[in-house]
Amino acid sequence: MSFINGIGLISPQKTLDPSEFLPEVMEYTVDYLKCIEPVYRNYIDPIQSRRMSRLIKMGITSARICMTDSGCAMPDAIITGTGLGSVEDTEKILGEITKEEKFLNPTPFIQSTYNTISSQVAIQLKCHNYNSTYVHRTFSFESGLIDAMLQMEEGMASDILVGGIDEMTMNHLRIMRRIGQWKMEPVNNLKILETYTSGALSGEGSSFFLISNKRIPASYAKLSDVRTFFNLNGSFDADKILPGFLSGHGLTTEDIDLVILGLNGDCDYDPVYTRFAGQFFPGKAQGWYKHLCGEYHTATGFGVYTAANILKHQRYPEILHLNHIIPSRLKNILIYNQFRDVNHSLMLVQGL
Amino acid sequence: MARRIYITGTGIISCLGKNLRENLTALLASRSGIGRIHYIETLLKDELLVGEVPLSKEELFVLAGIAPAEGYSRNTLLGIIAAREAAVHGKLLENRDLKTGLISATTVGGMDQCELYYSDFLANDTRNAYIDSYDCADSTEKIAVELGISDYITTISTACSSAANALMLGARMIRAGRLDRVLAGGCESLTKFHLNGFNALKILDKEPCKPFDQRRAGINLGEGAAYLVLESEESIIKTGNQPLSELVGWGNACEAFHQTASSPDGVGAYLAMKKALEVSGFQPGDIDYINAHGTGTDNNDLSEGKAIEKLFEGRIPHISSTKPFTGHTTSAAGSTEAILSVLCLQHQVIWPNLNFEVPMEELHFSPVKTRITDQPVNVVMSNSFGFGGNDTSLIFKKY
Numbered sequence: 001m002s003f004i005n006g007i008g009l010i011s012p013q014k015t016l017d018p019s020e021f022l023p024e025v026m027e028y029t030v031d032y033l034k035c036i037e038p039v040y041r042n043y044i045d046p047i048q049s050r051r052m053s054r055l056i057k058m059g060i061t062s063a064r065i066c067m068t069d070s071g072c073a074m075p076d077a078i079i080t081g082t083g084l085g086s087v088e089d090t091e092k093i094l095g096e097i098t099k100e101e102k103f104l105n106p107t108p109f110i111q112s113t114y115n116t117i118s119s120q121v122a123i124q125l126k127c128h129n130y131n132s133t134y135v136h137r138t139f140s141f142e143s144g145l146i147d148a149m150l151q152m153e154e155g156m157a158s159d160i161l162v163g164g165i166d167e168m169t170m171n172h173l174r175i176m177r178r179i180g181q182w183k184m185e186p187v188n189n190l191k192i193l194e195t196y197t198s199g200a201l202s203g204e205g206s207s208f209f210l211i212s213n214k215r216i217p218a219s220y221a222k223l224s225d226v227r228t229f230f231n232l233n234g235s236f237d238a239d240k241i242l243p244g245f246l247s248g249h250g251l252t253t254e255d256i257d258l259v260i261l262g263l264n265g266d267c268d269y270d271p272v273y274t275r276f277a278g279q280f281f282p283g284k285a286q287g288w289y290k291h292l293c294g295e296y297h298t299a300t301g302f303g304v305y306t307a308a309n310i311l312k313h314q315r316y317p318e319i320l321h322l323n324h325i326i327p328s329r330l331k332n333i334l335i336y337n338q339f340r341d342v343n344h345s346l347m348l349v350q351g352l
Numbered sequence: 353m354a355r356r357i358y359i360t361g362t363g364i365i366s367c368l369g370k371n372l373r374e375n376l377t378a379l380l381a382s383r384s385g386i387g388r389i390h391y392i393e394t395l396l397k398d399e400l401l402v403g404e405v406p407l408s409k410e411e412l413f414v415l416a417g418i419a420p421a422e423g424y425s426r427n428t429l430l431g432i433i434a435a436r437e438a439a440v441h442g443k444l445l446e447n448r449d450l451k452t453g454l455i456s457a458t459t460v461g462g463m464d465q466c467e468l469y470y471s472d473f474l475a476n477d478t479r480n481a482y483i484d485s486y487d488c489a490d491s492t493e494k495i496a497v498e499l500g501i502s503d504y505i506t507t508i509s510t511a512c513s514s515a516a517n518a519l520m521l522g523a524r525m526i527r528a529g530r531l532d533r534v535l536a537g538g539c540e541s542l543t544k545f546h547l548n549g550f551n552a553l554k555i556l557d558k559e560p561c562k563p564f565d566q567r568r569a570g571i572n573l574g575e576g577a578a579y580l581v582l583e584s585e586e587s588i589i590k591t592g593n594q595p596l597s598e599l600v601g602w603g604n605a606c607e608a609f610h611q612t613a614s615s616p617d618g619v620g621a622y623l624a625m626k627k628a629l630e631v632s633g634f635q636p637g638d639i640d641y642i643n644a645h646g647t648g649t650d651n652n653d654l655s656e657g658k659a660i661e662k663l664f665e666g667r668i669p670h671i672s673s674t675k676p677f678t679g680h681t682t683s684a685a686g687s688t689e690a691i692l693s694v695l696c697l698q699h700q701v702i703w704p705n706l707n708f709e710v711p712m713e714e715l716h717f718s719p720v721k722t723r724i725t726d727q728p729v730n731v732v733m734s735n736s737f738g739f740g741g742n743d744t745s746l747i748f749k750k751y
Contacts, residue, residue, distance in 0.1 A: 078606070083487065083489075084487060085509075093545060093548070093549065094466070094467060094470045094545070096548075097467055097544050097545060097548055098467065098470050098471055100395075101394065101395045101396075101544060101548060102395075102548075104552055105552065106549060106552035106553045106612075109545075109546075109548075109549030109550075109552060109553070110549075110553075110611050110612050110739065111611075112549075113459065113509075113511050113739045113740065114459060114488070114509035114510075114511075115509060115510040115511055115738070115739065115740045115742055116611065116739075116740060118510075118740065118742075119606060119608075119611060119739070119740025119741055119742060120611070120740075122606040122607075122608040122740070122741070123608050123609065123610070123611075123741075125608070126608050127606060127608055128605050128606055128607070128608050128619060128620065128623055129605065129606065130604050130605070130606070131510070131604065131605075131606035131740070131741075131742055132508065132510055132517055132521075132604065132742075133508065133509055133510050134506055134507065134508060134509075135487070135488040135489065135507050135508070135509040136488070136489040136492060136505070136506045136507040137487065137489040137493075139489070139505070139506055139507075143506040146506075147521065150524055150525065150528055150530070153528055154524065154527075154528065171474060174474065175473045175474065175483055176483065178473070178477055178480050178483060179480055179483050179484055228504070228505075228506070229502075230493070230496060230501075230502045230504075230505045231502070232496065232497065232500065232501075232502035235502040342493075
């Protein structure tokens with residue numbers, strides 16, 4: 001049994017204080033949604049943070065917020081997921097080696113290594129326990145959760161810190177626009193479903209969760225299941241997969257009170273979600289969140305944040321509503337995500 | 353009773369050769385694959401020694417059985433070649449009803465192409481086919497498509513311990529009953545990106561690397577890919593595969609000391625080896641040979657050596673680093689050395705630590721200098737340590 005006992009989230013929304021749940025909706029008209037960053041010196045020694053790039057600081061800080069929120073002093077494992085790692089550091093190196101191939105400052109190279117945040121968090125916490133990092137596109141964060149839940153099952157750990165961290169830069173945005181991943185012009189984040197254009201609204205975020213096999217008074221919710229599906233030649237057949245996924249927990253689609261979908265404003269792939277919801281959850285409450293955080297490889301971290309808080313606060317904020325149906329109870333939430341119809345994931349979050 | 357994890361297939365490409373047989377031949381001949389750079393365009397070409405796979409990209413396409421196309425990095429091609437060899441060996445392409453996973457490790461990913469075309473990425477549309485192939489997941493997904501694996505796939509990146517962590521996760525998923533069999537390992541090609549990065553850290557030896565030697569001066573970077581097929585007992589009943597050896601122990605720990613340096617007492621290495629022993633049920637005295645991480649840096653060899661002395665207390669097993677053969681293949685090192693360890697068990701041999709002459713002042717042991725063939729090899733430990741103090745130890749047992 002896995003519980004969510006603490007959350008730390010840095011996002012384009014006001015999420016720094018874990019005691020609040022989306023106190024105010026931030027509306028932007030931008031190329032990509034940028035995180036609202038904290039005052040780092042409140043969390044990291046300024047001497048240490050001086051050379052840290054932005055992603056590292058966001059990662060360490062959200063991990064710290066999460067640990068404090070959970071009341072856990074030392075995790076039995078630290079696991080992170082990141083699709084791209086520190087883009088800023090990688091770009092610095094690429095800029096230097098494509099010019100004259102002489103860079104003398106090794107700091108960006110060190111920080112560009114994908115497991116930098118999981119190890120920096122370990123250094124901050126002096127945690128010698130299991131440490132790992134997953135780097136598989138939109139499976140990155142989910143792979144971390146799967147590893148954590150596997151450790152619970154193995155009896156190897158009881159408190160595990162799991163994070164999902166990704167950043168965006170203007171250069172990277174420009175490059176990914178070339179292959180149609182992002183919208184070509186600034187858009188209003190709250191109106192991305194009205195654009196009907198190709199490409200998602202890009203975003204970023206750093207989320208950490210303390211996953212535990214112990215329920216505490218401050219537990220948010222139960223993380224009941226996480227699964228990833230690589231859609232190879234149509235192997236992700238929701239007709240077969242979804243009933244099996246739910247029945248493993250004694251549930252059917254009827255028992256799901258709210259399905260949270262990963263719509264991101266990309267008119268080419270959003271229909272995958274609407275078909276899924278229309279087929280399995282007609283007449284059910286359907287919610288979404290990527291208009292608040294943008295699309296990024298570990299955006300489902302924001303999704304888990306919303307599910308956990310909906311269950312904890314027993315409040316389903318209107319800004320998350322995709323249809324007009326209000327659930328009669330808030331107990332079983334299914335989070336469904338997909339990336340280009342290749343990488344699909346399902347997560348079941350349940351009330352306590 | 354915990355499920356046993358059998359190794360039933362291996363595939364490897366390295367500077368020693370393009371398949372398992374060629375690698376074994378070079379190892380048995382004590383022939384190092386370290387030499388000058390031929391295929392990576394870098395200003396460091398004449399300055400550094402590396403373990404480069406002696407094939408051009410065109411030749412790699414042919415070996416991988418893929419028509420030359422844009423969007424393939426050298427890393428992905430190396431990965432496909434080794435993964436396919438392991439998959440054929442372990443009959444992974446048959447028995448499709450078995451739940452099969454792919455857990456792959458890489459850190460530079462498709463950086464070899466990205467660094468060539470980065471200016472184009474920024475300025476024009478001519479190299480768009482390579483934009484999507486620069487991240488770490490690209491090689492994993494292309495391997496999964498080639499081999500038709502879809503039940504579980506993921507990519508791990510913990511720097512130089514990545515592939516060992518991939519094997520560890522594969523074993524854990526089988527033991528937990530989530531998968532019947534897993535193709536696990538890693539791939540890494542040489543890039544200007546990390547050649548320059550390691551060079552800036554001043555931890556590259558300009559001469560052949562000399563792990564555990566007082567005169568050691570750093571790493572020779574290498575490249576390659578190595579994959580192993582892991583199977584459960586139930587799985588081998590169906591596949592009819594003959595186990596090559598068993599993966600019996602695994603442990604990961606974090607130094608929590610420094611982003612790139614190891615602690616002087618090797619706390620992470622000690623904890624990783626200790627955990628692996630616990631999982632395996634073996635005592636320190638049961639280990640016949642340690643295939644050490646042994647990069648040849650001042651820092652690693654001292655830290656690892658101290659940790660080994662502490663754990664094995666005066667009864668030190670045979671130790672060698674095989675990096676003077678293969679170079680340090682970073683994210684692929686864990687699975688490369690896992691295969692070399694399996695070969696020790698299969699062929700009852702212990703690989704020498706090439707280039708070793710002068711014992712380290714701080715350590716009470718010396719690595720194996722010449723190949724040992726006259727002693728039983730039943731249990732082998734393989735260490736892989738990475739940046740961030742990410743330390744993993746695996747234990748293999750003779751079948």
